[in-house]
Amino acid sequence: MSTTTATTTYTYTHTATYLSDVIMGTIADVLALLGITPDGATRWDQDQSAIAAWIEEQSLEMVVLECRRPDGTVRPIFEFPVTYKATGEGEFENSRAAMARAHAKVSSVPSGTTYRLFCTYRTAHTPQLGWSPGTRASTDGLRSTSFGTLAEAPHASASARYLR
């Protein structure tokens, strides 16, 4: 009797593409949920490409979505920390369904609310198109709720936090 096996090698590029996809997809859902007008296609492409590049070089610490209200206050804030693994083992999994259930906990925002994305870094990072240095809003006084692990990939994982 002969047997065959198939081995799939997952690369860091696969991990980066997958995690950036799930993070940006979660941001897309949150923007739609809150009724915040999203940016155009070009901006989505730039942002996903940048986040993927920073995950691939392991410089990305966290992606942050800030919702800026017409009165100037910034809330809610969503944080997506990325954790890197020493080995490239594991599969691609996500908790989009759990995240969708968590939408019920997200407060509404007034009309005219806009958004900004920030990234923080754990090491030096390569400049990416459409991204420049910025300053995050203060999170003082905001209550943090963890939404747990958002996605797992062979070389890294991403989780989600909600600050309101």
Place this chain on the structure above:
Amino acid sequence: MQRRREIASAPKRSAAEVWQTIRELLGDTLDRSSSIERADLDAALDPLDGVARMLILAGHLEGHPLVLVAGELWLEITTVSGGSALSLQENLNPVPGGAGASDWTLHVPQVEPMAKLVRTTVKGHDHLSADEPTAPPQSAAKASGGVDLDAVARWAREAA
């Protein structure tokens, strides 16, 4: 003629690449029609460029297909992500049935929380709809496993 196509998304492709692949599949399929101009089709799809990326990124097209209705062609397009995307055997060839189409509509699924955004995006665009498409043509829906049994029967009759 009911057909299905699965497109590999992340980690094989970024959302932009997935949408471009879907656009090319739609274009190659309807390009066979003498009544539909490729440039017109491309222009008609442009309004979806943003929301399509969002639907792909959020994984909504994995369970809720884009549906192209063009004459007798009913084409459902879904995406596949994760490890399955890397092993997916894709068929990106033009989908049979497009040649006879004289008009077409792409139905975009109203998936929460993006339903309102989808409705707003397609509003006013002749070839885009957020409505559920009407049932596929029954005459060809008897096909199973991707084989059009009616076409096989016609071929058998002609060959006899």
